[in-house]
Amino acid sequence: MLKRDYRNIIAGAGLSVFGLAAAAFALSKYSMGTISRMGPGMMPVSLGLILAFFGLAIFVPALSRRGPSIDPKFRSLTALSISIICFALMIDTLGLVPAVFSAAVIATLAEKLISLKSAVILGAALSLVTWAIFILGLGLPIAAFDWRF
Amino acid sequence: MELLANLGLGLETAITPVNLFYCFAGVFLGTFVGVIPGVGPLAAISMLFPITFYLEPTAALIMLAGIYYGTTYGGSTASILLNIPGATSAAVTCLDGYPMAQKGRAGVALFMTTIASFVGGSFGIIVLSLFSPIIAEYALTFGPAEYFALMVLGLVAASTIANSSPAKGMSMIVLGMLIATVGTDSQSGIGRFTFGSMSLLEGFGISAMAMGLFGIGEILSSVGTARNPNIDTTSAKMKNMLPTRADWMQSWKPAIRGSSIGAFFGALPGTGPSIAAFMAYAVEKRVSKTPERFGTGAIEGLVAPETANNAADQTAFIPTLTLGIPGSATMALMLGALMVHGIQPGPTLIMQEPALFWGLVMSFWIGNLILLVLNLPLIGLWVRLLLVPYHYLYPSIVVFICIGAYSVRANTADVFMVLGFGLLGYLMRLGNLPAAPLLLGFVLGPLVEIQFRRSMVLARGDFLSVIDRPIAGTVLAMAALMLVWTVFASLRRRRQNKRANKPMLLDE
Numbered sequence: 234m235l236k237r238d239y240r241n242i243i244a245g246a247g248l249s250v251f252g253l254a255a256a257a258f259a260l261s262k263y264s265m266g267t268i269s270r271m272g273p274g275m276m277p278v279s280l281g282l283i284l285a286f287f288g289l290a291i292f293v294p295a296l297s298r299r300g301p302s303i304d305p306k307f308r309s310l311t312a313l314s315i316s317i318i319c320f321a322l323m324i325d326t327l328g329l330v331p332a333v334f335s336a337a338v339i340a341t342l343a344e345k346l347i348s349l350k351s352a353v354i355l356g357a358a359l360s361l362v363t364w365a366i367f368i369l370g371l372g373l374p375i376a377a378f379d380w381r382f
Numbered sequence: 383m384e385l386l387a388n389l390g391l392g393l394e395t396a397i398t399p400v401n402l403f404y405c406f407a408g409v410f411l412g413t414f415v416g417v418i419p420g421v422g423p424l425a426a427i428s429m430l431f432p433i434t435f436y437l438e439p440t441a442a443l444i445m446l447a448g449i450y451y452g453t454t455y456g457g458s459t460a461s462i463l464l465n466i467p468g469a470t471s472a473a474v475t476c477l478d479g480y481p482m483a484q485k486g487r488a489g490v491a492l493f494m495t496t497i498a499s500f501v502g503g504s505f506g507i508i509v510l511s512l513f514s515p516i517i518a519e520y521a522l523t524f525g526p527a528e529y530f531a532l533m534v535l536g537l538v539a540a541s542t543i544a545n546s547s548p549a550k551g552m553s554m555i556v557l558g559m560l561i562a563t564v565g566t567d568s569q570s571g572i573g574r575f576t577f578g579s580m581s582l583l584e585g586f587g588i589s590a591m592a593m594g595l596f597g598i599g600e601i602l603s604s605v606g607t608a609r610n611p612n613i614d615t616t617s618a619k620m621k622n623m624l625p626t627r628a629d630w631m632q633s634w635k636p637a638i639r640g641s642s643i644g645a646f647f648g649a650l651p652g653t654g655p656s657i658a659a660f661m662a663y664a665v666e667k668r669v670s671k672t673p674e675r676f677g678t679g680a681i682e683g684l685v686a687p688e689t690a691n692n693a694a695d696q697t698a699f700i701p702t703l704t705l706g707i708p709g710s711a712t713m714a715l716m717l718g719a720l721m722v723h724g725i726q727p728g729p730t731l732i733m734q735e736p737a738l739f740w741g742l743v744m745s746f747w748i749g750n751l752i753l754l755v756l757n758l759p760l761i762g763l764w765v766r767l768l769l770v771p772y773h774y775l776y777p778s779i780v781v782f783i784c785i786g787a788y789s790v791r792a793n794t795a796d797v798f799m800v801l802g803f804g805l806l807g808y809l810m811r812l813g814n815l816p817a818a819p820l821l822l823g824f825v826l827g828p829l830v831e832i833q834f835r836r837s838m839v840l841a842r843g844d845f846l847s848v849i850d851r852p853i854a855g856t857v858l859a860m861a862a863l864m865l866v867w868t869v870f871a872s873l874r875r876r877r878q879n880k881r882a883n884k885p886m887l888l889d890e
Contacts, residue, residue: 244813248553255560255575263567263574269843273567273574276831280560287553294876303812309605310808313598313780314801320784321797333781340777343605347773355774359781371436373789 238300245292249285256281312343328379329368330360385511392740396748401444404437405745408445409752412452417764418775419460424711424818425600426453428592429779431719432786439723440738444745446719450712451749454695455499455757458688459764462491474659474691478676478683485679489623492761494681495688496754498637502689503750505641506648506696511743513649514732518704521729526836527848529705531857533830536651536707538861541819542868543653549872551819554810558823559830561586568828569835581795588718590787590799591824595817597783598800599807601776623761629681636666636682640689648694651701654710655691662690696746703727703739707826711818714825 259277266272316339323332337356341347347355367373396405408430415426430449434442454472461472462479475495482491524532541551564575565585576582625633640662647658666686667676676683699716701707706728708714720727725738732739757764787800807817841847849855 240813244550244810244815247813248557252556252560259574263572267843268845269838269841271569271835271838273570273572277560277563277574280556280563280827284553284556284560287549287556290549291547291553305812306602306606309602310805313602313605314805316777316780317598317784317797317801317804320781321788321794321801324784324788324797325794329785333785336784337777337781340780341773343776344773346771352777355777359778363781363785367785367789371433373436374792375789 235300235302238295238298240300240303241291241295242300243303245288245290245295247288249288249292252281252284252286252288254281256285309343313340316340316343324375326379328376330364330377333360333363388515388736388740389511389744391737392742392744395440395737395741396444396745401441401745402748402752404441404445405448405748405752406756408434408448408450409452409749409756410448412449413456413459413753413757413760413764414452414767416453416456417459417767418456418779419464419768419772421600421779422596423450423453423457424592424715424821425596426456427712427715428589429597429783429786431589431592431715431722432790434719435722435790439725440741442723443720443725443738443742444748446716447742447745447749448752450695450716451499451503451746451753454692455496455753456764458495458499459492459761460768462495462684463488463765463768472691473656474663474687475684477663477687478678478680481677481679482681482684487679488765489761490625490629490681491684493623493758494625494629494633494685496757496761498633498640498685498688499692500750500754501637502641502644502692503696504747505689506645506693507743507747507750509645509649509693510696510699510746511740514700514704514739514743517700518729518732521705524705524729524853525851526833526840527851527854528857529707530830530833530837530848531854531861532651532705533707533826533833535857535861535864536701536709537819537823537826537830538864539651539653540710540822542864543657547814547872548865548868550815554815554817554819555823558820558825559827561591561820562824562827563831568832579795581793586799586803586824587790587796588715588722588821588825589790590796591803592715592718592821593783593787594800594803595807595810595821597779598804599811599817601779602804602808603811604772605776623758625681632681633685636662636686637689639665639669640686641693643686644690644693645697647690648697649700649709651707651709653694654698654712655694658694659687659691662686692750699746703731703742704729706829708822711821714822718825 256278259274259281263274263277264272265274265278316336319339320332320336323335334356337359338352341352341355364377368375368377411430412426415421415429416423427449431446434445437445457472458475461475462483465476465480479491482488537555541555542548562585564582566573566583573583643662643665644658647653647661648655663683663686666682667673670676670682698709698713701709702713702717706717706726708717717727783800784797787796788794790796810817837848849858
């Protein structure tokens with residue numbers, strides 16, 4: 234337990250700041266128009282302000298109560314993020330099989346439960362399965378290997 | 383009998399060998415993904431949707447329907463065997479389903495769930511086919527003001543009724559609507575919040591958003607947590623699955639009550655399957671002569687909520703298909719998928735494209751039927767799938783989500799969007815912010831904006847004239863009442879908590 238309910242304090246404050254920022258950005262860039270002929274800015278500005286209001290409604294009551302601690306799982310977050318980024322960078326340049334293989338192997342690092350050998354086997358199996366489903370079966374226009382050397 | 387003719391037309395459209403194959407594939411894949419613990423129906427549906435983008439519309443819709451039922455059913459399987467509900471509506475199934483499994487009656491529980499899904503689903507489809515044409519005809523007179531009012535009511539109901547914190551539900555709806563403004567403004571053609579990116583001009587895709595929020599978000603919060611599946615595989619053998627005569631006798635009345643309750647609550651905005659399941663369970667406990675058996679493996683406590691949530695799953699399509707207004711996040715996802723296939727649900731859909739509409743309705747029914755035929759023999763397979771360790775499953779899910787996101791437009795920007803929404807989903811979980819209203823707001827946001835702008839043009843900027851219209855005014859007043867009531871109720875709850883000197887209960 235923490236002395237204050239920081240989960241809701243951060244969530245509420247974050248939403249308020251985001252809403253205000255979006256409203257301010259839309260106000261400076263897009264025209265508001267009039268009520269009968271609304272411009273592109275009207276909706277984002279009003280939504281941003283409403284969001285800021287609800288953010289406050291979450292933020293203020295949380296100041297005066299205790300809350301549970303926050304423990305983000307940095308290891309899982311990093312491993313899965315790198316895995317997905319790897320896939321995105323490799324799918325166009327290297328092809329489906331390398332992208333799937335590396336994404337799967339890196340994703341296994343999010344938990345420490347699996348050995349490198351089984352990770353490699355899993356990656357290979359997934360490469361085969363996805364190739365069979367998406368290229369052979371569904372005929373997606375993706376190359377299995379796209380070596381450009 | 384116009385209804386029979388319509389249903390016949392639907393059957394004709396839906397029953398071709400190719401369509402049946404896709405329905406089968408959808409049910410199979412849906413159950414497969416839905417069974418995986420921690421993957422709820424929303425995540426499963428959003429992962430499997432991109433596959434249907436390659437099919438022609440009728441086949442795609444039938445496969446979608448199959449996926450939809452399969453995921454719901456798969457979620458119930460995980461609830462009964464592991465006590466891990468994949469969705470809130472399945473949480474009620476845990477109450478008596480898991481005790482049944484612990485008593486060695488898992489097979490019977492799964493068997494009865496399958497039957498209950500079919501009974502509830504069929505009842506819901508009958509209600510859907512009876513009421514949709516009537517509501518659609520009525521809705522033809524609606525102008526932009528009425529649509530705007532109905533959508534506001536839907537959004538308010540969705541964020542207040544089912545959520546423990548109305549402020550959080552509302553803020554997520556608004557955030558969803560705000561995220562939906564990214565991209566080209568349909569009226570002026572100006573790109574909003576695009577920051578010069580070409581990929582953002584089209585806005586965020588619903589599949590990228592759903593896969594990120596519900597797929598990656600769920601994986602991020604469930605990796606690294608301890609799990610040990612402990613399932614008695616023998617109880618899921620065929621000979622241990624057949625319910626006794628007493629089971630049947632105890633089940634038929636709850637099935638009827640559950641279907642009716644489900645059909646009613648499913649069609650209302652904001653309530654949907656979860657509330658229907660809870661209500662059906664509560665009613666069953668109330669009418670039972672032996673309420674003390676509930677929670678210890680009473681078959682009525684399993685059958686009633688299961689029929690209710692399946693009937694509600696069907697009738698939830700009434701507002702979605704006749705008005706184009708989804709009442710829940712799942713329906714929003716279905717609506718999004720229909721729109722990807724070029725189908726704009728609304729009152730004119732039934733009149734102008736009867737084959738498509740009734741084909742869709744009948745494919746729901748075929749989906750239910752295939753579920754029944756497929757799952758009774760395959761329960762053993764699903765049980766074995768539950769025993770696969772999660773550390774092999776989640777990398778596979780990540781890979782499939784990546785390919786799914788990429789394949790929609792062959793654009794790597796979509797994969798990055800999935801990651802972004804996944805991180806957002808994880809942050810929202812840390813802050814106890816519900817993700818479902820965000821998706822609903824995202825889908826309804828642009829529609830609300832268009833209808834509001836149109837109604838303001840028609841009313842020459844006079845908002846009072848919108849309230850003057852009888853239907854729009856009444857609906858808006860209902861939404862306002864609902865808001866005031868929830869604010870009042872949450873203030874009173876807080877005061878009571880303070881008086882009792884208890885810390886605030888955590889959400890969920």
